[in-house]
Amino acid sequence: MNEILVTEHLHKEYEGMTVLEDINLTVKKGEVVVIVGPSGCGKSTFLRCLNGLETIQDGRVLLDNEVINPGRKNLTKVREKIGMVFQSYELFPHKTILQNVTLAPIKVQKRDKAEAQKEALALLARIGLEGKKDSYPRQLSGGQKQRVAIVRALMMHPEILLFDEVTAALDPEMVREVLEVILALAKEGRTMVIVTHEMAFARAVADRIIFLDGGQIIEEAAPDAFFTHPQTGRAKKFLESFSYEKK
């Protein structure tokens, strides 16, 4: 009974067009679930439903047995337990790195400023960026920005972290520095739901792979099983799209 996040018959439409259909997923404490699937299959939308950034038309999302639903009064309270990292980093350009990562803990969680800054500096040191604390986001590389965005999410002490293609906007040489931070978090036993197009990373980090296609869960399997013996034709075809052959 150590499940943190549950979706039951989640159904999502945009203007009458079904984007997610009957999604049932349970994420246990400490589990790393990786969602893969072709572009436009609804991965981002699914993550956004999980923290109430999107309304859903049917079904429910439960975090620690509390319903997440946009419009509910306690939404911000429940959201504190869910950290999210975006593809485009979304650091606040007008704030320094230190301000970026301490803003919400201080303003939302009303934590002591000095204490929050101390924790922030320790976390920044872990990713080797304590020297950048007074820099502005635009002075950082993409990889550095994304690692700061991860620290910003961690600063809220979330129970679960959502990652939406966090390396998709990065130059290839910066992908690894970000993925290694996430791998380290997985080792610590963090609960995470990760959307990625990095298949080698998915295989290494996942406890479970969800293959989403056309807004439905098509396959759900352990990583080795999924990558070596996909059960469906659609998954096979999807995985083949990542390999190259000289014709």
Add this chain to the structure above:
Amino acid sequence: MDINVLLEYLPLYGEAFLLTLRIGWLGILLSFFIGVACAFILYFRIPILRTIVKAYIELFRNTPLLVQLFFLYFGLPKLGFHISALSCGVLGLGLLGGSYMTEALRSGLEAVEPMQIQSALALSMNKRQIFAHIILPQAIASSMPPILANVIFLLKETSVFSAISLMDLMFTAKDLIGLYYKTTECLFLLVVFYILMLLPVSVLGSILEKKVRYAGFGE
């Protein structure tokens, strides 16, 4: 040009300069508050108020300040509101400037990336916190160039205050020319004092702009 005449008129111009500056800054301050309030109403699409704000903007952007001042100065008393020439100047400038400031701030507010708001929401910030800490600072920074242009425009507009017999720079110059015909000296002083008023704003403005402009964070 007679240097003695210049020295003789200097105190008169000095006084007029201070008055012009006072009306100018009070009016600009007022226009800024009006701008923030109206931009807020437009941005959050507050019903009814939004229509009023739109009508206000159209009205004030499409009529000359002189006409607005005449209306305030001669029209309001007829409606039973008595107001001094000075308040009239401040109010007129504030209302005219407010319509321009609203537009500047509104475009700044709309330029804030929706994803910025999403990421603030994901950090479980509420609407008020997001507006105060994320949207407003970014909006002010990106509307800095039009705001500064408005400030300079408004300071220049003060030259029509003489029409409601405020003893501003323009009034003083016209008055002295009419009395003593020292046209060259009077106009020279007028130009000097206007430059004195506007140049610091321009210089300060461009420094400020560099400091806070969106692209300038961290330079």
